[in-house]
Amino acid sequence: MFQLHYFVNHPYLGYPHEAAAEFGAVMLKFSNRHFDGERAAELFERYHEEYVVAEQVGFDSIVVNEHHSAPAAMSPSPNIFATVLAKVTSRVKIFIAGNILPVNGNPVRLAEELALIDLFSKGRLISGFVRGGAVESLAMSVNTLHNREIFAEAHDLILKTWTEPGPFVWEGKHYHYRCVNPWALPMQKPHPQIMIPGSTSRETVEFAAERGYPYVALATRLEATDQLFADYNEIAEQAGHVPTPGHRGYFTRVHVAPTDEQALEEGREQFGGRVAQITSMVDMKIHPDVAAWMAPPGYVSREAAIARRRYMGGTPYAFFTQGYEKALETRQMIIGSPDTVVRQLNELRLRFGVGHLGVSHFAVEDYGRTRRNLELLGEEVFPRLRELAAED
Amino acid sequence: MNDSDQHARVTLTGLAPLEVLRGGNGPTLVWLHGEEGQRGWLPHHARLAERFTVMAPTLPGIGASELPDWVNGVPDMAKVLLAALDDGGVRECILGGVSMGGWIAAEMASMEPARFAGLVLAGSQGTATGDMNTPDLFLMPYRRYISFGYNDARSGVFQDLWAGEFDDDAVTQDLEVMELSALLGFKPYMHDRSLLPALARYSNPALLVWGANDVITPPAVAERFLDALPASELATIADAGHYAHLERAGAFADAVIQFGAKLGTD
Numbered sequence: 170m171f172q173l174h175y176f177v178n179h180p181y182l183g184y185p186h187e188a189a190a191e192f193g194a195v196m197l198k199f200s201n202r203h204f205d206g207e208r209a210a211e212l213f214e215r216y217h218e219e220y221v222v223a224e225q226v227g228f229d230s231i232v233v234n235e236h237h238s239a240p241a242a243m244s245p246s247p248n249i250f251a252t253v254l255a256k257v258t259s260r261v262k263i264f265i266a267g268n269i270l271p272v273n274g275n276p277v278r279l280a281e282e283l284a285l286i287d288l289f290s291k292g293r294l295i296s297g298f299v300r301g302g303a304v305e306s307l308a309m310s311v312n313t314l315h316n317r318e319i320f321a322e323a324h325d326l327i328l329k330t331w332t333e334p335g336p337f338v339w340e341g342k343h344y345h346y347r348c349v350n351p352w353a354l355p356m357q358k359p360h361p362q363i364m365i366p367g368s369t370s371r372e373t374v375e376f377a378a379e380r381g382y383p384y385v386a387l388a389t390r391l392e393a394t395d396q397l398f399a400d401y402n403e404i405a406e407q408a409g410h411v412p413t414p415g416h417r418g419y420f421t422r423v424h425v426a427p428t429d430e431q432a433l434e435e436g437r438e439q440f441g442g443r444v445a446q447i448t449s450m451v452d453m454k455i456h457p458d459v460a461a462w463m464a465p466p467g468y469v470s471r472e473a474a475i476a477r478r479r480y481m482g483g484t485p486y487a488f489f490t491q492g493y494e495k496a497l498e499t500r501q502m503i504i505g506s507p508d509t510v511v512r513q514l515n516e517l518r519l520r521f522g523v524g525h526l527g528v529s530h531f532a533v534e535d536y537g538r539t540r541r542n543l544e545l546l547g548e549e550v551f552p553r554l555r556e557l558a559a560e561d
Numbered sequence: 562m563n564d565s566d567q568h569a570r571v572t573l574t575g576l577a578p579l580e581v582l583r584g585g586n587g588p589t590l591v592w593l594h595g596e597e598g599q600r601g602w603l604p605h606h607a608r609l610a611e612r613f614t615v616m617a618p619t620l621p622g623i624g625a626s627e628l629p630d631w632v633n634g635v636p637d638m639a640k641v642l643l644a645a646l647d648d649g650g651v652r653e654c655i656l657g658g659v660s661m662g663g664w665i666a667a668e669m670a671s672m673e674p675a676r677f678a679g680l681v682l683a684g685s686q687g688t689a690t691g692d693m694n695t696p697d698l699f700l701m702p703y704r705r706y707i708s709f710g711y712n713d714a715r716s717g718v719f720q721d722l723w724a725g726e727f728d729d730d731a732v733t734q735d736l737e738v739m740e741l742s743a744l745l746g747f748k749p750y751m752h753d754r755s756l757l758p759a760l761a762r763y764s765n766p767a768l769l770v771w772g773a774n775d776v777i778t779p780p781a782v783a784e785r786f787l788d789a790l791p792a793s794e795l796a797t798i799a800d801a802g803h804y805a806h807l808e809r810a811g812a813f814a815d816a817v818i819q820f821g822a823k824l825g826t827d
Contacts, residue, residue, distance in 0.1 A: 198700075307700065314743040458701040465699050466739035466747075475732050 171518075171558035172229040173551055174264060174527035175543075176420055179216050179233075179250070181209055181240035182534055193456030196239035197304055209243060215536055220257055222540060226547025230262035230295060232420075232527060234366075235269045237308035248282045255289035263290055266366040266385065267297025270323040271316045272309045277349055279323070280330040287355040294361040297385070298324055300373065303468045314467035317372060319343050331360040364418070364525075369393050370469075371400065378404035378412075385418035385525060391500055391517075394419065398521055413524065419517055420527030422502045425545045429505045433497075435538065436504035439531040440493045507549035514550070515557050526554070567610065568602045572625070573618075575644025580625040582617040585610025588678075588821065589651055592617045593642070595660030595686070596698060596746075597707060597804055598738040599623060600722060605806040608814035612821060616651065618642065620662070622741040623734060635687075635745050635753060639668040646676075655821060657681030657768075659806055660710075660778070661742060661751065667786075670767075671759035679824045680767040680790070681817055684710075684778045684803045686751040688785050696777055697750065698742055703735050710803035712774045718808055757789040767793040768820040770813060772801035796820070 184203045189195045223231050233250040236242035244250065247265045254263045263286065273279050287294040300320045306313045322341045326349075329337070335350030355361050365377035366385040377384040378401045386394050398417055405412040424439055426432035464474060496502045503513045518526055528546065530539060568584030582602055590613035592606070599619040609615050621641055622628035632638055642665065646654075656677040658666035663685025670680045696709040704723055708714035746752075767790040771783040780797070787793050796816035798805040806813045 310748055312743055312747040313699070314740055314747065457705060461700065461702045461705075466736070466743040471733065471736045474736055475729055 170524070171414070171555060172262075172525050173227070173554070174230045174232050174418070174420065174525060175223040175228040176232040176234075176266070176527050176529040177216055177219060177223075177250075178242045178529065178532060179213070179244050180532050181243050182212060182532060183208055184240050190454075193454055194459050194462075195241065197308055197462055198456075198458075199239070201238075204240075212243075216532075217253055217257060219539065219543070220254055222543050224258045224261045226543050227551050228261055228528075228547075230264040231258065232264040232266045234266050235272070235299075235301065235305070237272070237305050239304075248279075248286060251286045251294070252289065255286055255293070258290075261293070262295050263293050264295040264364070265297050266364070266387075267299040269301030269305050270298050270327075271319040272301055272305050272311050273323070274311070276323040276326040276344060277330055277346060277351065280327045281351045281353060283327075283361065284331070284351065284353050284355045287357055287361050288353065292356040292361075294355065294357065295364055296361045297364050297366050298327075299366055300370070302463070303465050304462045306468075307462055307465060312467075313465040315343060316468055321376070328360065328363075331355055366420075367397075369397050371397075374401050375404055377401065378410070379408045381405060381408070381410040381416070383416045383418060383525065385420060385527065386521075388421050388501065388529065389419075391520070394521055398523075414522055415524040417521060417523040418525030418527060419521050419523045420529055421500075421514075421517065422531060423510060423514070423528040423542075423546070424502070424504045424531065425507055425510045425542055425550060427506065427545070429509055432505045432509070436497075436502065437493050439533055440496060440502065442531060442533055507545055507553075510546075510550050511553045511557075514554060518554070518558065524558075567607055568615075571649075573645040573649040575646070575648040576641050577621060577627040577629045577645075578625070579621065579627075579641070579645040580619040581645075581649070582606065582619070583615065585613055585615045587613045588824075589614045589616060589654035590681075590817070590821070591646065591651065591654050591656045591666075593656075593658030593662030593666050594620065595658065595662035595664075596738055596742045597660065597710070597807065598734050600734075603722075603807065604810040605814055608810055609817060611814075612818045613655070616649070616654075618645065620665075620741060622744070623737045628741070628744075633744065635665055635668050635756075636672075638665050638745060639672055643669055643673060652676070653678055655679040655681065655824065657683065657817065658685070659683040660803065661686050661746060663687065664746075664751070664753075664756065667756060667760055667763075668753075670763045671756070674763040674765065677763075678765055679820060680763060680765065681770060681820065682767065682786055683770040683806055683813070684772060684775050685769070685782070685786060686746065686778060687753060687756045688782055689749065689752040690779065690782065695779075698739070699747060699750075703739055707804070710775075710777050711808050712772065712800055712802040713808075716808070722807065757785060760786070760789045761791065764791045766820070766824060768817065769793060769795045770805060770816050771795065771797055772803055772805035772808065773797050773799050774801065775803040775805075777803035794820075 192199050220231050233247045235247045236244050251263045251265050283296050300316055322343050336348045339346040364383045366387050367373040368387050369389050374397050384401050402412045424436050426435055568582050571581050571583050573579045606615055619626045656666050663682040664687035670677050696706055698706050711719045769783045769786050798809050798812050801809040
């Protein structure tokens with residue numbers, strides 16, 4: 170069944186952009202002396218209230234994620250958000266997209282925590298697992314060389330913890346347990362739904378497709394997305410799975426207002442605001458170390474690293490440096506009146522054959538605007554999108 | 562400079578095939594490169610080869626030297642290299658290394674102290690600086706890190722080796738070296754708490770060669786090795802950074818040759 174997801178980033182709004190522009194980056198080494206606890210506490214109140222609104226307007230899930238050491242997302246543990254969601258909502262799925270397995274460090278404890286979230290929410294957990302951006306491993310001092318191996322081993326261990334009666338011994342390459350036997354297990358059987366979010370890394374597509382896990386593309390460029398779903402379908406079929414729309418998801422940035430004109434005007438401001446949250450790009454000379462934070466040793470294959478060096482095309486901030494008009498033209502943002510947004514989201518749905526569409530809202534200072542965006546989505550966009558999806 | 566006139570490439574096998582650049586005559590000096598990699602038979606090799614039989618292994622995981630899949634740190638790496646020396650019949654020699662290679666050499670010396678008549682550590686890693694301002698190999702682009710290892714990165718001696726156009730082979734070695742460095746020194750960052758205490762076992766003479774302006778392993782690090790090694794002395798190379806062997810090859814080689822002469826291994 171066609172599902173609509175609401176992606177909340179939990180950004181810190183209002184740090185001094187001039188300080189970030191001067192430093193040349195808004196992550197990892199951008200000093201937390203610019204953090205204000207009172208401000209953050211206010212913002213968390215608001216984001217938690219937003220969860221409730223998102224449920225009321227008809228989203229099927231609320232999506233939370235994990236990032237470290239950056240104001241763009243104050244979300245060091247998605248499980249904490251998921252716990253709040255379990256208590257303040259009653260219907261929506263709680264989609265963790267996802268826990269960064271290599272950073273988490275203790276798969277058995279993670280399996281236990283996720284079990285509690287599933288129990289607290291009466292079986293509403295969707296558990297996403299990710300490798301994380303390289304910078305997350307650097308922030309947590311986890312050896313990037315082993316990222317892929319740890320990801321796969323932690324996944325296997327969590328799945329076994331959920332599905333095979335304990336106690337059992339685990340002697341892997343990276344994890345060693347004498348006695349795995351957590352008492353509290355998930356409510357969903359055989360285990361909570363697993364979905365794999367990604368941003369086109371071929372290995373992650375393979376990981377999901379081989380296991381028949383739905384793959385969710387996170388605001389990837391459209392042509393790259395065509396290719397990754399073609400790859401996904403081929404690999405899944407080879408592995409004996411029958412890929413359906415439910416196996417494919419696409420999340421993108423959406424803003425809706427009563428008219429195209431108003432939406433486009435607000436969207437420009439929001440694009441600028443998100444650019445500033447992530448990059449302070451407006452007047453920023455990028456710090457010379459940032460490229461290394463995106464590609465530390467072993468994080469990508471040598472072939473990919475050589476290719477990247479040879480064709481210096483991709484920059485870490487490609488989305489943000491392209492500018493607002495280009496972002497609209499390439500459909501990296503869906504912005505407009507309800508009619509426009511229905512049409513463009515439906516085009517993406519059909520183009521990728523996805524059964525999951527995700528809306529990532531750009532948080533702005535004006536919370537009223539966020540609420541209006543959500544209400545318009547619920548009242549005018551979703552019913553029509555669901556009708557169109559049901560007609561297929 | 563014509564490489565082939567001065568050195569040969571040989572392969573030793575102990576626990577895994579190890580490529581070694583070998584040249585010169587005299588007592589054997591085994592010289593380990595560090596995270597700067599094996600960038601050919603360079604001036605410091607040539608100068609050392611005037612007095613020593615220089616054996617410069619390419620560290621496992623780089624180029625033709627194979628990395629066994631069980632290697633997970635410097636002690637494992639030391640075992641691989643000791644086994645290769647066994648295979649090469651290298652019984653008594655002077656052992657030295659630079660930066661991460663110095664750390665590996667120190668580990669080898671603590672394991673088999675009697676085997677090495679002399680130990681040369683140049684800007685050796687293996688102890689923590691604990692300083693946020695120390696350049697971190699994994700938090701910046703590789704060649705930018707290397708540039709911090711020079712007293713003057715605008716000099717021709719840096720530019721010639723690191724700053725020109727470089728081909729896919731050079732980039733491949735950058736990646737191989739980075740991956741090996743991450744395997745050995747990502748966490749804890751480039752150190753091992755057991756290294757200095759265990760060096761007390763090594764009572765033969767040791768030379769610490771340090772660039773006067775080393776910011777990667779600042780001179781205070783040399784002091785720690787001086788304290789840890791019972792019979793050690795320090796040679797400071799003026800106008801040099803961390804990679805003194807590359808930046809001031811002549812002065813560096815002179816210090817090592819002088820040390821070797823005192824050992825009476827000729």
